[in-house]
Amino acid sequence: MLSARGLVRRFGDAVVLDGVDLDVLPGRMTGFVGANGAGKTTTMRILLGVLAPSAGEVCWDGRPVTAADRRDMGYMPEERGLYPKQRVAEQLVHLGRLHGLGTQEARASVGSLLERLDLAGRADDRLDSLSLGNQQRVQVAAALVHGPSALVLDEPFSGLDPLAVDAMASLLREEVGRGVPVLFSSHQLDLVERLCDDVVVLAQGRRVAAGTVPELRARGGARTRLEVGPGAGGDVGDLGWLRDVAGVDVLDVDGPRALFTTAEPGADQRVLAEALRRGPVRAFAPDEPSLSEVFREVVR
Numbered sequence: 001m002l003s004a005r006g007l008v009r010r011f012g013d014a015v016v017l018d019g020v021d022l023d024v025l026p027g028r029m030t031g032f033v034g035a036n037g038a039g040k041t042t043t044m045r046i047l048l049g050v051l052a053p054s055a056g057e058v059c060w061d062g063r064p065v066t067a068a069d070r071r072d073m074g075y076m077p078e079e080r081g082l083y084p085k086q087r088v089a090e091q092l093v094h095l096g097r098l099h100g101l102g103t104q105e106a107r108a109s110v111g112s113l114l115e116r117l118d119l120a121g122r123a124d125d126r127l128d129s130l131s132l133g134n135q136q137r138v139q140v141a142a143a144l145v146h147g148p149s150a151l152v153l154d155e156p157f158s159g160l161d162p163l164a165v166d167a168m169a170s171l172l173r174e175e176v177g178r179g180v181p182v183l184f185s186s187h188q189l190d191l192v193e194r195l196c197d198d199v200v201v202l203a204q205g206r207r208v209a210a211g212t213v214p215e216l217r218a219r220g221g222a223r224t225r226l227e228v229g230p231g232a233g234g235d236v237g238d239l240g241w242l243r244d245v246a247g248v249d250v251l252d253v254d255g256p257r258a259l260f261t262t263a264e265p266g267a268d269q270r271v272l273a274e275a276l277r278r279g280p281v282r283a284f285a286p287d288e289p290s291l292s293e294v295f296r297e298v299v300r
């Protein structure tokens with residue numbers, strides 16, 4: 001397990017991280033989300049030792065991380081690490097050697113990795129001659145070449161089309177399947193919701209939420225979705241009256257559709273009875289917020 005305890009980072013007078021705790025569990029995909037400038041890149045740099053924390057520590061399997069531990073990890077930095085003008089396989093082999101592989105071993109690993117990534121035919125091409133999606137895959141390959149013990153990826157999905165997203169996702173899933181702890185940052189919350197086992201939300205340098213996707217979605221509390229009409233006369237119906245029902249907090253009304261929470265037991269049944277008295281009810285069901293909605297709520 002890769003974890004951080006009480007990470008603080010100051011740049012001059014600015015406190016950019018203010019006591020961040022983080023756990024990236026083996027065999028689980030952890031999404032790292034937060035608004036621009038929340039401190040995700042700074043945290044990831046500290047995890048990999050590119051930047052030192054002002055306070056706090058990074059642990060690997062419950063003890064302070066060492067340089068040797070970090071050499072076994074894979075990292076895709078925000079600024080990307082590869083040279084655009086160098087050939088794909090050549091620089092991956094070089095990186096494999098920097099991570100401690102012998103030349104033959106590094107060549108074999110790069111060969112099979114490029115095969116897996118559907119890039120075997122591009123091994124001798126310059127990186128900048130590849131499409132953005134393929135360049136991004138090579139950047140991830142750089143983090144995978146030595147069979148990493150943990151993976152930390154800064155926005156690996158940014159700029160990718162839906163097919164390239166799927167290819168990247170299945171690559172990361174394979175690593176998770178090997179038992180590797182995987183942490184990646186992203187602003188694509190639908191993607192994080194779909195792919196991740198765990199999510200950590202950062203706001204202004206503090207962890208404001210963490211848990212599994214269902215746990216975070218459940219934080220929104222019990223909500224009910226109601227849809228009515230059309231009535232006997234063909235009128236669509238309007239749920240404006242919901243605002244006057246005691247014990248009901250209306251989150252959204254859009255003509256015949258509404259989303260509400262109730263403060264007292266039985267209030268939802270009163271709503272249903274009143275809706276049925278007024279006309280047909282098309283839907284009345286519990287509802288959970290999406291990860292995007294939870295995110296907006298917790299980072300406010």
Ligand SMILES: Nc1ncnc2c1ncn2[C@@H]1O[C@H](COP(=O)(O)OP(=O)(O)OP(=O)(O)O)[C@@H](O)[C@H]1O
Pocket residue numbers: 011016034035036037038039040041042043
């Ligand atoms: N070397 C530095 N010197 C001064 N301030 C810095 C430095 N690096 C980062 N910061 C500041 O730290 C804050 C957090 O930045 P960071 O890049 O970690 O955020 P982020 O969550 O990754 O943002 P984004 O989603 O936009 O990539 C920002 O206000 C940034 O300007």
